[in-house]
Amino acid sequence: MKKVYVNEKWCLGCHLCEYYCAFAGTNEKDMARALKDIKINPRIRIEEKDGVSFAVSCRHCDEPLCVKGCITGALTRKDGVITINKDKCVSCYTCILCCPFGAIAPSEQGAVQKCELCVKSAAGTPACVKGCPNGAIVFEERG
Amino acid sequence: MFDFTEVNPMAINFLYPNYEVERNYDRCISCRACERQCANEVHEYLPDQNKMVCDDSKCVNCQRCVSICPTRALKIVKTNNTYKENANWTGKAINEVYRQAGSGGVLLSSMGNPENYPVYFDKILLNASQVTNPSIDPLREPMETKVFLGAKPKAIERDARGRIVNNLPPHLSLSMPVMFSAMSFGSISYNAHESLARAAEELGIMYNTGEGGLHEDFYRYGKNTIVQVASGRFGVHPDYLNSGAAIEIKMGQGAKPGIGGHLPGAKIIGDVSRTRMIPEGTDAISPAPHHDIYSIEDLRQLVYSLKEATEYKKPVIVKIAAVHNVSAIASGIARSGADIIAIDGFRGGTGAAPTRIRDHVGIPIELALASVDRRLREEGIRDNVSLVVGGSIRSSADIVKAVALGADCVYIATSALLALGCHLCGSCHTGKCNWGIATQNPELVKRLNPNLGYKRLVNLLTAWKHEIKEMMGGMGINSIESLKGNRLMLRGVGLNEKELEILGIKYAGE
C-alpha cells in the first residue's frame, strides 16, 4: 500500500506541507480564501531541531496501537488506511496517548484527527506530497 | 587588494533599496514560508499582530519568496523612488559612485554582462524552405543532431593493401550540439554539480568541472565529464586527468578576460577544500596568466604534456575569452595540437568578477565566432579543431544561429542554472544563493534537490533538441553537419555594412 514518506535530507522546514494539508481539509478552491485569518490545525506537522527538520504524519502502522487502544472502535483499518469514524469518537484521547509518533491530535470538530492519505479530502492524492517544493515528501509503496 | 574604508555615516542613506516587496494582504495567509526561505531575512512574522512585514533594504530580488508563496501574495517591484531623469547620469551610474565613495572598494558583480550592448543573435534571422526546395518534417524523417568534436584528419590514409587506416584522433561524441559550460565546485554547490552530471549522462552530452577539481562522488560520471585545468591548477592530479572524457585548458573566461579568479577563503571549507587540494580557509586565487604559459609554444607544450599524461586518449580543449584579436589567437591555438577551441563571449556568466571588467571588456560571441571561423578557413586549418562557443546562448534559436555562423557546438551555463532555479539576482558573490546553487551553506544547498534539478535540465535540453530539429527541418536540412557554417541560412536585420561583413551574412531581402 502506498504511504507518505518524508526524506529529511530534502526537508527545508518551510511548513508548506502543513498549509496544503489544512487547505485540502477545507472545501474551498482558493487557498487564500480558505486559510485567511485561520490558525491551521494540519494532520502533518513539521518537527525541527538542530538544523534537521522533518514532517510527521500517521504511519498507518501494520500493528496500529491507536486502533488497539480505541475504546469505541472508531479507529479502524479500511482498505489499508487507518481511518477515524467521527460519529463514534468520543474524544477520550486514548489514541493520542498510544500513538508513538504523535500523529493523532484533537480537532476543532470534537473528534480526533490524523492523516488519512487524503482519501476523504478535496485533494484526492496526498496534498502534502504535491505541495512540497523540494521533493522531500513522496507517496510510494515500500514493501 | 580590496580595501574597504567605510565612510558611510548611518545618518545619511545614500542608497535607497532598488527593489520593494509588495504583499497583497488579502491573499497573505501568514504561513511564514517567505520568512523561512529568505536567506537575507527580509520577511518577518509579528505574532501579536498576526501579520507579515518586510525590510526591503535587504532584498536582492532573487524571487524565492515570490515563487514559494502558496497563494501568490508577493511580488517584487522596481522602486519608484527616482532621481531626476538623466540619460547620461542614470540612477545606476549615480548609485555606483555612491557605493564606491562609501566603501573605497572595487565593485563586484555576478552572472553575465547586463548592459545595453547589441545582441547580434536578435538581429539575425533564419531561413525556411518554401516552394522551390522542400522542408523536412522532423516527426516523420530522421534528423541528425549528433556531433563529434575533435580534430579531423587532413586526408584519408590507406595502408599497403588499400584499406583505410583509422587516423582519427580522439573525439567527443554528443547527442546534440550543446554542453554544460565550466562552473567550479566552490562557486556552485555539490547538488548543482550532481544535477549537471546526471543530466549530462542522461542526455548524452558533457558537463565541465570548472577550475574547482572533481569531487570523488562524481568520478562515476567520468565519461560525460570535461575536466578543466585552469591557471591555479586546483585539483589537478593524474587520476583527475584520466577520469574525464576530455581535458580543457582554461586560458580565459568571457566574463573577465585578462584577469584571474578569486574564491574567498570563507568558501574554501570541507569538500571544496579537499577537492581543490588547498587548505581550508585559504583564498583560492587563480592567477591571470598560467605562470608556465607565456607564449604559444608554451601552450603547445602544456597541450602535449596533458596528452602524454592521458596516453593520447582524450581530446584537449583550449578555452579563451573573446577579445579583440581573437582570430589570431585562435589560429595559433589551432596549430598547437589542441583538438577543440572554446570561445567565451563577453556576455558569459561568472560567480564573481569586478563589475567594470565584466561589463566593459571582451567582444560579442557572434562576431568572434564568425571571424574565427572565417580566419581558420582562409588559413586552411579549420579542420584542425572543432569550435565550441558560449557567452549567453539563451535558446535553441541562438544555438541554430551559432552553428550556422560556424560553431560545431555551444556551451551553456546561465540557461542551465536558470533551469535549476536561478533568478539572475546576481548575488552569487555573497554566498547566500537562496536557490541552493551558488552557495556552500548546507541549509541553502539543501534547496536544490538533484532528483528534481537534473530532470529540469533534461527537460530543457530535450525541448531545445526538438526545436532545433523543427528549425532545421524548416530549412530543409536534416543534420547539424549541413547547418554548420551555412551562412546562406542567415540574414541580418538592423545591421550595418561592417557588421554584415564580419558576420559574413547578407541583409534580409538580398
Place this chain on the structure above:
Amino acid sequence: MRYVIIGNSAAGIGAVEGIRQVDKEGEIIIISREPYHTYSRPLISYLIYGKTDREKMKYRVDGFYEDMGCAFMGGKAVTQILPDKKEVGLDDGSKIAYDKLFVGTGSDPFVPPIEGLNTVNDKFTFMSLDDAVSLEKALSPEKRVLILGAGLIGLKCAEAILHKVKSIVVADLAPRVLSSILDGEGAGMIQKHLENKGIEFRLSAGVNKFATDKAYLSTGEEVGFDILVIAAGVRPNTALLKGIADVERGIIINEKSETSAKDIFSEVKLF
C-alpha cells in the same frame, strides 16, 4: 480446529481478530452472558450523558461476526469448564466442545458487605449496559445521588449524570480521588475541577451503615440520598478457572496469554 471464546468485550473481540490474522479457516464460537452485539463498556457513561447512542456504541460494525466467520451465542452464561473433556457447560444445560478455549470474562463490580445495604431500594452498580439503562430510568432532577468510590468508574458515572440530578456526593476511603492513578497534586487538580462543576466529595470516609435513604459515614457525618451507585472496585472473574489453572487475584498468564492449563488462554488483568 474449534476456538471457543468466553466474553464479548475488548478481550474477546481482540481474540477473534487475533485468531483470524493467523487462521482463516478454524471455527470460532463466542459466548456472551449479555445478549447484545459487542459494545464499548467505557461508553455507558457517554450514553447517559448523551454523547453517543446505542448504535454508535457498538464496538464493531454490525456484520462483524459474519465477516469474521464466527458464531455469536448471546445471552448465555458459561457455568463450568471441564478441561478433561475439553468442554464448557452453559447455564441452559448444554455443553460446547473446544480445541482451544479463551477466557475473556473480565471482572464484576465488588459490592462491599456494609450493614443495611439490603435496605436501600435504588442501588446500582455501573459496569454494563443494563446497569446504565436501569440507572438512567431512575434519574430525575430532584434526586440526590451518593456514589461510593472516587475511582474512574465512580467519577465517569458522576460526569454522566450530573446534569440530570439535583446533587451528587462522592465518598471514598482513600484520601484523594483517583487514588490508584494519580498522586496528591494531580488528584487535587481533578477534584477542584469537579467541585467547580458542583460535585461534592467526602474523602477518607467509609460507610459504616446504611439506612434506606441515609449513609452513616465513618467520619460521623450522615449523608442523605435517593439513589446509591456502588463503584467501589472490581473483582476479576476467576471462578471458572478455580482448580483448573493458577489464579491469584486474577488469572495468571504468560507472555503468550497461556494459563497454566493446557489449551486455555486468558487476557491480561491489570490492578
